[in-house]
Amino acid sequence: MRLAGQSLLTLQTIVEAIVFSSRWLVAPFLIGLILGLGALVYKFMLKLFEFAIQLPGATLPDVMVGILSLVDLTLVANLILIVICSSYENFIVPLGSEKRREWPEGLLRIGFSDLKQKLLGSITAIAAVNVLEWFMDINRQADSIKLGWLVGILLAFAAAMLLLAISDRISGVPDKRA
Numbered sequence: 001m002r003l004a005g006q007s008l009l010t011l012q013t014i015v016e017a018i019v020f021s022s023r024w025l026v027a028p029f030l031i032g033l034i035l036g037l038g039a040l041v042y043k044f045m046l047k048l049f050e051f052a053i054q055l056p057g058a059t060l061p062d063v064m065v066g067i068l069s070l071v072d073l074t075l076v077a078n079l080i081l082i083v084i085c086s087s088y089e090n091f092i093v094p095l096g097s098e099k100r101r102e103w104p105e106g107l108l109r110i111g112f113s114d115l116k117q118k119l120l121g122s123i124t125a126i127a128a129v130n131v132l133e134w135f136m137d138i139n140r141q142a143d144s145i146k147l148g149w150l151v152g153i154l155l156a157f158a159a160a161m162l163l164l165a166i167s168d169r170i171s172g173v174p175d176k177r178a
Helices: 002-057 060-092 112-136 144-171
Strands: none
Touching: 002 060, 060 112, 112 144
């Protein structure tokens, strides 16, 4: 009986080691996101170069739309960075922020509730920038159906963010800002 119990304990230890080691399978996804972030930097630089070339002859609405497209890419980059850092810290290995004082606090110790809020907040901000960008260029894109869809999607994201905040408050998830 004792041998069977010991074998079961050994099997349990092996299974636990395999399960917890499997977290490293997430690392290639994070490396892929880092490569995607690099591709986004490349596209940002191209957009910035195009914007700078067209700036002398651009109208004010064209300048605003150009800036909004740069803001949009920046928000997407921030979203990717939040996912990379929080996924690494939460699922692979905790980051040693005590040793690295220069690391931004906003990318460290992001719990699941904070991650949901940051992701949904970023997505809502990206949607808002897209709506504003489209609205600023409405003279060339006078399509009320598309504008309706864009505003509807933005409102859906805002409502989802509000519901998520309410559910976190009701469930007792502590607010770190307080």
